[in-house]
Amino acid sequence: MELALYHPKWGYYSRPDSRVVGREGDFFTSVSVGETYGFLLSEKIRAERKQGFSSQGPFRIVEQGAHDGQLAVDIVTALLRLDPSELGEWEYCIVEPRATVREQLRKRFEKEEVLRAEEAEIRVVSSLPEASHPQGIFLCNELLDAFPFDRVAREDGQWGEKQVGIEDGELAWVTRPLRPELVPFVEALPRDLPDDYATEICPAVSSWIEEVAQVFESGTWWLIDYGFKADDYYASHRSTGTFRCYRDHQASEEPFEAVGETDITAHVDFSLVRRAAEKVGLNWSGLTDQHHFLTEAARPWLLSMEGQVPDEVVSKRLRQFQTLTHPGMMGKQFKIASLRRP
C-alpha cells in the first residue's frame, strides 16, 4: 500500500499532475466542497485560541496531509478577512515530507493574491519536529485514512495477515502468519469475531501520534476523518473491513487494478487514536461529528444573516455548509477527534 500510494515516481499521491481530490478527481473531501470549510475552521481556531491559550507570543497552526494546500489558503484567507490586524499573532505551517510536493506548494503560495496583498506566509517544512512551537493548533483532514494499513484475517480460529503476493504472474492476496509487531493490535480485537472475518489495523497511527504530540508544549490537535470507535469498527457485520479503493468516484475493493492510479483507504479506529494519544500524555477531549463541530462554529455567521435575503455569494456558502453538515451528506460520516495538552 505504501508503494502504491507513495512511491516517489509511481505512487498515487506522487503524480505531479494528480487531480485526485474534487469533481475532476477520484473522491471529494470537505476541502473540495469549497472555501466554507476553511472559513468555519478559522472560526473554530479563533474561538479555541481565545479559550485555551496564552495571548503571549505567536500561535502556530500546523497542518499535515495538506495535498495541494487549498485548506491552508482557505483558512488563512478567512483569518485575514476576519481581522487582518491579527496577522503577526499567528503563523501557518504545513508539514510535507516529499520535496517535489513541497516545491509545488511553495510555488502555489507565491502566486496567491491574498497572501501577497497581506504579506502573509504559509511555511512548508519537511517534518513534524521542524514545525514544533510552544503553542498552537494541529489539524489534519483525511490524513489518517491515507496511512498504509495492514490487513488481517481469521481462518480456522487463527489470525493471519493478508499480504500482497504474486500468483500466476499477477498481484494477489496471500495469507501469511502474523508478523510479531502486529500481535498486540490483533490481541486488542474482540475475541468473538467469526472465521473468514477480515479487517484492517493501522500501527502507523500509534507511532505517528507519538511524534505529532511533540509539536506543541501546549496545544489542541484536531484529527478529522471518517472512522468509528473500536466496538463499531470491529463489529461482526463488518466482515470484510472498511478498506476501499477509489477511482473516478467509483468505490471498489480491487487494489490490484490500476495500481498507482487508484486511491486506497481505510476508516480510522478512533479508539486506537485515543489509546495512543493518552499513552503519550495528551488529553482526549472527545469525538464529535462534523455536523455538530461545524454547526457550532457557524452559529455567529448564521445569526448575523437573520432576516436578510442571501445574495449569490452567501447562497453558495450556505449550499456548501449544507453539504458539509447535513447528516445524510458529510455531517455524520466525518468525525473530529479533539486532543489537548493545557
Ligand SMILES: C[S@@+](CC[C@H](N)C(=O)[O-])C[C@H]1O[C@@H](n2cnc3c(N)ncnc32)[C@H](O)[C@@H]1O
Ligand atoms: C485523502 S488526501 C487528503 C487531502 C486533503 N487534506 C483534503 O482533505 O483534501 C491524504 C493526503 O495526505 C497526504 N499524506 C499521507 N501521508 C502523509 C505524511 N506522512 N505527511 C504528509 N502528508 C501525508 C497524502 O499525500 C495526501 O495528500
